[in-house]
Amino acid sequence: MLSRWLSSVLQGSIATVCGFAVVAVAWTSVASSSSQWESQVERGSNVFVVTSGRADVMTGARCDQLLGVSGVRSAGAVMTETVSAFASAPTDSVTVRIVSPGYVRVAFPDAIPGVAAVGANAAKIIGAGSGRYIAQIGSSSAELVGYVGGTGAQPRFSGLSDVVLVPAPPTGSVNECYVEAEPQTRAAVERLLLSWFDPAQDWTVVPVLPADQYELDPLDPSTQTLTLIVGIAGALVVMLVAGTIQWARRQEFALYRILGYTRGQILALITAEWLALAAAPAAAGVTIGLGVYGALHISGVFLPFGIASLGFFAAGVAVTPPVVTLIVLSTKPTDALKGA
Structure with a gap:
């Protein structure tokens, strides 16, 4: 027993x-x-850059249309870039990029959609804090450029810590289109991008984070x-x-x-x-x-x-x-x- x-x-x-x-x-x-x-998603494992060997064949509007495609988390492009001063720091200059709204979220994953995003170093220079409006010095007076979102956040692309991104409606031609796919649709989005723009042109679709830098494939x-x-x-x-x-x-x-x-x-x-x-x-x-x-x-x-x-x-x-x-x-x- x-x-x-x-x-x-x-x-x-x-x-x-x-x-x-x-x-x-x-x-x-x-x-x-x-x-x-x-962590690897934050670094851009699902982000692609679309480029062409010819100039003036890609439009910001066509890039922006990818936002309506199922499986695309965000997409956008840089339209113009200038060096400007701000009302809070008139003696210093900061790089300002006018971008389509979707680009902000691709570059800064935690950015607030539709509002300006300021890199960490740029935020120190112009004294911009999250939740504040920033004013850019124009030819005659200060121009209000946007509400700050994502201040001090870690960007996906090098050099963005010194940049202010200002979202605006997409216009004109662009050199590159940045696209972030949802993880489950990554391969399908990559195939789509090869034919999304003018089919007569040769397009290059390159992942921001190469496969050899992946920690794992879920x-x-x-x-x-x-x-x-x-x-x-x-x-x-x-x-x-x-x-x-x-x-x-x-x-x-x-x-x-x-x-x-x-x-x-x-x-x-x-x-x-x-x-x-x-x-x-x-x-x-x-x-x-x-x-x-x-x-x-x-x-x-x-x-x-x-x-x-x-x-x-x-x-x-x-x-x-x-x-x-x-x-x-x-x-x-x-x-x-x-x-x-």
């Missing part, structure tokens, strides 16, 4: 630990991947191998412990069979014990794990991998009763009673 009690506690404890460990490893793994992925399942394996491993441990414990009782089950118990009845006995001693503790471990690690920030791109890991664990634990039943019934009752 003591050995049965100890084996029951052991089985329940291991199931609880496995359930908790599956959540702990899976959730920390996908949370880490989420952090890396969001759409590649191999990046989450550990997350998926841990669920399978946890289920195998539960199955192994349950199988070992029930195998040690094979003489008891052999006696049941001699007394007339059917395979179905033995399966019912094993299942009932499994529900109390393995399934319930495993569910408790998963619940505890979610309570501890569920608050971790996980991007929606990676959440399916964590759920899949739990699914593998649950599926493995669920098939334990029939698998264990096949194991304990693999020998003849007479052989089992003899200790075979």
